[in-house]
Amino acid sequence: MPEDYYCNMHVHDEYSILDGLGSGAKYAVRAKELEQRYIAITNHGNIDGVIKFQQACEEAGVKSIIGCEGYIVLDAKDKQKGEKRSHIVLFVKNEKGWVNIKKILTYANIEGFYYKPRFDPEFLLAHCDGLAISTACSSSFLFQDWGEDLLTELSDRTEVFLEIIPLVGFEPQKAVNEYKVLLHRKYGLPLLATNDCHYVLQGEDDIHEALLCIGGKYKLSDTNRRRFEAKNLYLKSGREMLTALRQQGVVDSKLSEQAVYNSISLAELCSNFRIEKISVYLPNVPGIPSGEEDNFIRKLCAEKLKLYFGERDNFSDYQSRYEEEINSISGQGFIRYFLIVWELISWCRNNDIMVGPGRGSSGGSLVSYLLGITQVDPIKFGLLFSRFISPARIDIPDIDMDFEDIHRPRIRKHLEDLYGQECVAGISTFSKLKGRSAIRDVARVYDVPMIDSDKAAKAVVVRCLDGDSMVYTVEGPKAIRDLAGSSGFRVSCHGHGSRRETREVEQVFVNPDMDMFEMTLESGKKIICSAEHKFWSKYSHIYNGKIYSNVGWRKLRDLKPTDKILTYEHCEVYSHCKQCGKIIYRKRNRDRSFCSLSCLAIYKNLHDNPY
Secondary structure, three states: OOHHOEOOEOOOOOOOOOOOOOOHHEEEEEEEEOOEEEEEEEEOOOOHHHHHHHHHHHHHHHHEEEEEEEEEEOOOOOOOOOOOOOOEEEEOOOHHHHHHHHHHHHHHHHHHOEEEEOHHHHHHHHOOEEEEEEEOOEEEEEEEOOHHHHHHHHHHOEEEEEEEEEOOOOOOHHHHHHHHHHHHHHHOOOOOOOOOEEOOOOOOOOHHHHHHHHHHOOOOOOOOOOOOOOOOOOOOOOOHHHHHHHHOOOHHHHHHHHHHHHHHHHHHHHHOOOOOOOOOOOOOOOOOOOHHHHHHHHHHHHHHHHHHHHHOOOOHHHHHHHHHHHHHHHHOOHHHHHHHHHHHHHHHHHHHOOOOEHHHHHHHOOHHHHHHOOOOOOOOOOOOOOOOOOOOOOOOOOOEOOHHHHHHHHHHHHHHHOOOOOOOOOOOOOOOOOHHHHHHHHHHHHOOOHHHHHEEEOEEEEEEEOOOOOOEEEEEEHHHHHHHHOOOOOOOOOOOOOOOOEHHHHHHHHHOOOEEEEOOOOOOOEEEEOOEEEEEEEEEEEEEOOOEEEEEEEEEHHHHOOOOEOHHHHHHEEEEEEOOEEEEEEOOOOOOOOOOEEEEEEEEEEEOOOO
């Protein structure tokens, strides 16, 4: 059977938090290597990573199938300790299914949440239009008293597949498969062969075990820890699936081929759906007529411009900068966005809620300054508007705002009263396992003495803000190798862009994926870094024919020989609390101190300050 007669329709990537191993991009690339036309994403209880997954599949030349392995209980509103949650897999067939899967997961997270996002058969049956269903793994809903009734009701409304997983040597799964074959013969529902993938490549089961231990705060030696008795949960080819099905001995050769090919049948049901980028619709700010927004903001800014800078000798510079910015903002359709932010900031100040002075690239906007969104004069400090908004950037700009924590409920209530509760939503954020924390976490799992793991972790002396790369002292590779050799485990780092992208630590030095450069510091020490690494640096730029100096994070590839960088080896660390104004000082290298509120770290040279 050709490889393109099978595709993996049950896959967990990094968004199955501390359970799935590997990024969506790695799964997509591997599926392409296996000559598979489709690959599905079915993370536990969420669809958080589906857009990234879709983009990765398009880049790899594979069609993405959007799905989710949900948690189902008899009554989602009945929350009893020790309840038994079952699994069911939902696949999106069309736009209606996309709407319904979002409704189901919203209900599961808001009304049904109890340790996990849960929904019930009643809600699923009311919202199964546009969805295809599979019966999931050994934790399937089929083993509940109401499971078979739900199966028949679902099969009357949409396509349902009985999922069999050929885990050779894992007897519980064999019994599950035998039961599903009986249901296949009883109801005529198609079998679906999957491998319940939790990692990309064969042999990564030990890394996956370590990841589970990190998530549960266990050690590998713990006898009562969560573990996967089944092995080989990797992305398999069609031939491997057929071989495993034969070895398991539950289904005959004909049924095996049908179950494998049914993965393509299911994928084709869902292949016409794609998540499209939609336009942003912003609400009107109450009190400002929709047709008068441009005139309103221009009048407001013109008054402030004259008030703040009307008597300055360089007023013409401010006037021309203002005209440039307001025309750009208006031309790209961002006027309403600025007014929404202006209204919120103004309301906070009028209601005695402290607001930050502004941060990020919005500090380069004179219009933001005139509206009171920021409190930094961009011309005085030589800040660039082009870093905030430019003709090449068509997305709505990012304006970061800081408010008092204790008043956030008031702010949200104000927004809900103003624009409607359905128009205000929170966002989810994800923590990443980065170099130092990954080394320490894995060392804890393998019960490595803290003194040894700390030595290896401190070999990572500089890291990017966004985790693009890690930088090591020259002694770093030896420290990592010594740790791995003495402890008998394989160290895995988790970093860039994804929640859990894995890479062998030694390969970062010995056989890196990207070009690495050796830099010599003034002290004579050497560090190794990639061209993508970011340094806190002083650099120059040209604006309107004038040369300005700026300080910020710059990639190595963007630095010029005349630019200066700061490293941990030559710096004291100051933390300036934006809330209370307290200056916190520590002299120890690589040590930061923070007060209980949010802080801004500022690095200052110990010796001759180049600034």
